[in-house]
Amino acid sequence: MDQKMSYIFDLHKTLADQNIILVYEGEFTQEITKSVLSMAEKNMDTTNEDMNIKKKVFNVMVECLQNICKHSEEFGSERDDFNTAIFMIGKELNTYKITSGNVIYNNKIEGLKAKLEMINSLDKEGLKELYKNTLSNTELSDKGGAGLGFIDMARKSGQKLSFEFSKIDEHISFFALQSNISRIN
């Protein structure tokens, strides 16, 4: 094998080891969101996935993808490698793992962390109350968000959200977020 291309095999192996069934890296738009959703739906249809689990995966995917569309930062042409984000779905025997990663400014970390920790501290009923209160008491933001995305992801997945911030430099960090959906009804 041409050693210059061995990264392709390495990447393939990593994806297989992590049970990744779909990965998208690049710019995120509504058109891309629709394509990614459609591919994931086809995958779940071919494997005859349970309807309720399929809907939960779809639901969490939409919120995750639209979050990235709405909150992607522009870092300019000098930092072009940070203008893209990554989205992937892993499928294990008992779980779907929906993961995204994007670059954010460090001054956003504190707010995001507080919000995610607050969501993770709530049980099913607490999340329901938070959802209803947020729904009744907030308007859509300039970016078109309802402030409900993470709450909905936590409710639909029925599990805690996992997240990690990896510092890139004094200005920016990589934000990774994962929701797990059980395949056992």
Added chain:
Amino acid sequence: MNNINLEGTEDTPKIILDATNNIFEISGRSLPEDCATFYKPILEWLAAYEPTKKLNFEIKLDYFNTASSKMILDMLTRLEKIKQKGKEVIVTWYYSEDDEDMQEAGEEFSELVEVPFEVKSL
């Protein structure tokens, strides 16, 4: 008042607001990129509508994103205002059999507005 009849797409719902035949229905999937712009004409229509007959607003969504849930609540609030003017209004929320998440969503919306509200399995 002009009727509204929008065909559904992969990310927007089918919407019928037909005063002539007294049919008011939203169905399919709702996950538009810009929810506020998509729902603006619908909300304006409902704000201006003065029914002469009983208004049954039927919601048969398979899926909606969180930004759409805000718009659904805004539509329900418009219907609540119509009811406050002394008109007869009922909302029927349909969910696919076994779809607990959509059933629960219907029940939650029913708790947020003062309008007769039925949650039914399709």
